[in-house]
Amino acid sequence: MTKPPGKAASDDPAQPRKRLRLATLVTLGVCVTVAVSTGLQLLLVDHFTIYYASREAELRLQQQSWQMRDALNRVVSKAAGDVQLVASLAQVREARDPATARAVLDSLQSTFPDYAWIGVADMDGKVYAAARGLLEKADVSARPWFQKGQAGLHAIDYHPAVLLGKLLPQAPDPWRFIDVAVPVRRSSGEKWGVLGVHMSWTWARHLAGNLLTPALRAYGAEIVVVRNDGTVLLGPPGMEEKKINAPSLPLAQSGETGALRETWSDGKTYLTGYSRTGQDGDPASLQWSVLVRQPEDAALAALHTLEQRILWLSIAVGAAMAGIAAWVAHRLATPIDHLSSAIEARTQAALLGMPSPSIPTIDSFREAQVLSAAMSDMVRNEAQHMQQLQTMNEQLESTVRKRTAELQDLVMRDVLTGLPNRRALMETLPEAMYRAARTQQPCAVMFLDLDGFKGVNDTYGHEEGDELLRQFGARLVDAVRRTDTVARLAGDEFVIILEHLHAPAAAEEMGHKIMPRLRQPFALKTATVSLSASIGIAVFLPDDGASLDTVLARADRAMYQAKRSGKNAVVMATT
Numbered sequence: 001m002t003k004p005p006g007k008a009a010s011d012d013p014a015q016p017r018k019r020l021r022l023a024t025l026v027t028l029g030v031c032v033t034v035a036v037s038t039g040l041q042l043l044l045v046d047h048f049t050i051y052y053a054s055r056e057a058e059l060r061l062q063q064q065s066w067q068m069r070d071a072l073n074r075v076v077s078k079a080a081g082d083v084q085l086v087a088s089l090a091q092v093r094e095a096r097d098p099a100t101a102r103a104v105l106d107s108l109q110s111t112f113p114d115y116a117w118i119g120v121a122d123m124d125g126k127v128y129a130a131a132r133g134l135l136e137k138a139d140v141s142a143r144p145w146f147q148k149g150q151a152g153l154h155a156i157d158y159h160p161a162v163l164l165g166k167l168l169p170q171a172p173d174p175w176r177f178i179d180v181a182v183p184v185r186r187s188s189g190e191k192w193g194v195l196g197v198h199m200s201w202t203w204a205r206h207l208a209g210n211l212l213t214p215a216l217r218a219y220g221a222e223i224v225v226v227r228n229d230g231t232v233l234l235g236p237p238g239m240e241e242k243k244i245n246a247p248s249l250p251l252a253q254s255g256e257t258g259a260l261r262e263t264w265s266d267g268k269t270y271l272t273g274y275s276r277t278g279q280d281g282d283p284a285s286l287q288w289s290v291l292v293r294q295p296e297d298a299a300l301a302a303l304h305t306l307e308q309r310i311l312w313l314s315i316a317v318g319a320a321m322a323g324i325a326a327w328v329a330h331r332l333a334t335p336i337d338h339l340s341s342a343i344e345a346r347t348q349a350a351l352l353g354m355p356s357p358s359i360p361t362i363d364s365f366r367e368a369q370v371l372s373a374a375m376s377d378m379v380r381n382e383a384q385h386m387q388q389l390q391t392m393n394e395q396l397e398s399t400v401r402k403r404t405a406e407l408q409d410l411v412m413r414d415v416l417t418g419l420p421n422r423r424a425l426m427e428t429l430p431e432a433m434y435r436a437a438r439t440q441q442p443c444a445v446m447f448l449d450l451d452g453f454k455g456v457n458d459t460y461g462h463e464e465g466d467e468l469l470r471q472f473g474a475r476l477v478d479a480v481r482r483t484d485t486v487a488r489l490a491g492d493e494f495v496i497i498l499e500h501l502h503a504p505a506a507a508e509e510m511g512h513k514i515m516p517r518l519r520q521p522f523a524l525k526t527a528t529v530s531l532s533a534s535i536g537i538a539v540f541l542p543d544d545g546a547s548l549d550t551v552l553a554r555a556d557r558a559m560y561q562a563k564r565s566g567k568n569a570v571v572m573a574t575t
């Protein structure tokens with residue numbers, strides 16, 4: 001598969017992937033850590049505070065229920081105590097006329113305004129005497145208080161007014177009573193009547209209003225008093241005298257006390273404290289369920305406020321920590337940034353062949369200090385090594401140049417005799433011909449070849465032959481002018497370039513002058529040898545126009561002519 005063109009750079013394994021900066025990494029890390037830990041803390045706080053706050057609220061409501069229960073019990077037992085006390089008074093027990101008894105009853109009513117009616121009825125159910133004379137002589141024989149009161153101390157549960165309703169003043173709420181009744185006996189023990197008290201239900205309302213703490217009331221707490229048949233006797237508007245079936249009700253009715261979280265018929269969730277008044281089997285007590293309920297939202301409102309505050313505080317602390325983290329990260333990353341920028345700048349400079357900038361000295365913290373010092377040392381060492389390398393390189397190049405020159409010189413010279421070789425001759429000869437043309441002085445090329453040299457090699461050995469060649473070359477150099485050139489072509493063949501000749505004949509004279517010198521004996525290591533040479537000469541005249549090859553060929557031919565004519569001769573070439 002071929003790579004898409006745009007992706008080639010990013011997929012190139014040699015190219016390092018672009019990474020986040022150190023400061024960004026550290027800041028992100030701290031921010032994520034703070035966010036996660038704050039979130040977890042909030043979750044835990046939320047969980048435990050809701051649990052404890054619910055428990056706390058339930059306990060408060062339960063206590064409130066207990067207080068209401070105790071207050072209700074107290075009032076009912078006070079009424080029972082009051083009727084028993086009055087029934088035991090002589091003015092009532094031995095009443096001779098209604099006025100005497102009425103005075104006592106008036107006095108009792110004045111002690112507790114919620115005693116709406118107090119009266120004594122004879123055994124026929126006719127009211128004998130009553131506070132303020134209300135209902136005197138009326139027939140109450142059918143009233144439950146009269147009937148139950150005959151048997152002994154008895155409390156009659158919540159009921160509407162029957163006879164009294166028209167006699168009592170108009171009130172905001174319709175008149176509702178609970179009754180307490182007790183038999184009245186003469187000193188002889190004879191039962192002659194029943195003393196009854198109608199207690200207006202208003203007292204219970206006042207009690208509930210006074211008992212509920214302002215804090216609870218402010219957060220929607222309500223007291224609900226429920227009769228055993230589920231009818232609400234006291235409660236929020238609209239609920240009274242209606243039946244309810246809250247889950248806490250059967251618990252309270254069974255005599256249990258406690259608190260729970262429950263849903264009422266209005267669909268709302270409440271925390272409810274519950275208890276029950278009265279004593280089982282005591283006809284003088286009344287059994288009511290006392291429920292103190294509070295909407296759960298309201299009960300936990302303070303908690304929700306606290307949660308909000310914790311959340312904002314956490315956000316503020318988190319933001320502060322993120323800020324500190326960013327500052328610390330910046331402090332940590334800046335020196336490393338400087339170092340990496342310096343390294344990048346050095347790489348760039350090296351690519352452009354510009355002077356490399358130095359590594360900055362960093363003093364912000366210990367590790368960065370050590371790092372920058374180590375890098376400075378490395379860079380210094382690298383510079384020294386580079387300098388040494390450059391010096392070595394230059395020395396090497398110079399040696400190579402020298403050796404090359406030496407080698408070139410060795411191509412140009414004959415190794416055995418040290419004379420210019422064939423190549424040097426081929427460079428020198430054109431220059432000589434040029435000089436001849438310029439100076440209008442002829443030059444000549446003299447070919448020399450030893451006669452019978454092979455015999456020396458054969459007789460005395462190759463080394464002696466070499467020695468003879470060296471001595472022969474030296475004699476030639478001695479025989480000519482410094483400006484002339486003596487070269488060895490190969491074997492026993494030598495060439496002399498004679499320059500600045502005053503006439504062409506001077507070349508032949510030179511040949512004859514050399515000849516006797518060459519015939520002188522050569523003193524070798526093991527023997528002394530005499531030899532001759534055959535010489536062929538070609539003269540180059542300035543206006544001749546002959547080429548270099550032509551001149552050489554003429555000289556060569558002349559030399560061979562000398563050989564053929566019997567050797568040991570000088571032959572001038574003809575054009």
Ligand SMILES: Nc1nc2c(ncn2[C@@H]2O[C@H](COP(=O)(O)OP(=O)(O)OP(=O)(O)O)[C@@H](O)[C@H]2O)c(=O)[nH]1
Nearest residue numbers: 449450451452453454455457462465466490491492
């Ligand atoms: N010692 C020595 N001998 C060489 C060298 N180069 C060539 N020779 C020998 O020189 C001889 C030259 O051959 P020729 O010129 O034919 O021998 P020659 O005896 O001089 O013959 P003519 O020129 O006809 O007189 C050969 O035997 C080569 O082996 C050298 O560098 N050293």
